[in-house]
Amino acid sequence: MKGSLIIVGFFIAGTLCGVCLLIPADFITDSRISFYALCALMFCVGISIGNDPQTLKNFRSLNPRLVFLPVMTILGTLAGSAAVNLILTHRSLTDCLAVGSGFGYYSLSSIFITEYKGAELGTIALLANISREILTLLAAPLLAHWFGKLAPISAGGATSMDTTLPIITRTSGQQFVVVSIFHGFIVDFSVPFLVTLFCSL
Known part of the structure; x- marks a missing residue:
């Protein structure tokens, strides 16, 4: 929760x-700041994954059927994003799918979308993905009670391996920690590919 509030x-x-014109608009629009920030962010993501060899070891102990959990999270999120397009008719289907493809990874996806589609859609992506994380943090106990122990993991999307992992552990149980990390890793890995795919269509 604290990390989300800092980002906001x-x-x-x-x-x-x-709004107050404290930073000249030309400095932002004419520079490559967002590109360099994106490169630095991707470098940090790579370090965090490569710096934890225990994560890769834990993956080997997973039930093979659980590989479908991140796949279903991705497909379900994209289906929901496509359904939203029926309501937000002023937005293209690819815009809605690009925003949904953030899977809660607001920092990375919003930079990608801003780079490809502009600041307006990047801001929408930021708010949509922050909302996903916050709703998971707040509603995890209800999701686990109503829909089963895997529901908070799926709802967390890419954040199930980091920011929402503590609440998932408390509500679903310690035995789901490895599942949650595996799920977050796979969904997290798909974000840059899917976001750039839908932004380029």
Whole structure:
């Protein structure tokens, strides 16, 4: 929750800087700041994955059937994003799918989408994916009670391996930690590929 509030705080601070013209608009639009930030972010993601060899070892002990959990999370999220397009008719299907493809990974997906589609859709992606994380943090106990122990993991999307992992552990049980990390790893890995795919269509 604290990480989400920090991201929202930076977003609000950036918005205020833009409104008050504290940073020249030409400096942002004409530079490659978002590209360099994206490269740095991808480098940090690679370090975090490569720095934890225990994660790869834990994957070997998983039930092979659980490989379908991240696949169903991805397909379900994309189906929901396509359904939203029926309501938001002013947005293209690919825009809705690109936003949904963030799977809660707001920092990476919003930078990608801003780079490809502009700041407006990037902001929508940021808010949509932050909302997914916050709703998972708040509703995990209800999801586990109503839909089963795997529901909070699926709802967490890419965040099930980091920010929502503690609440998933508390609500679903310690035995689902490896499943949650595996799920988050696979969904997390799919984000840059799917977001760039839908942004380029």
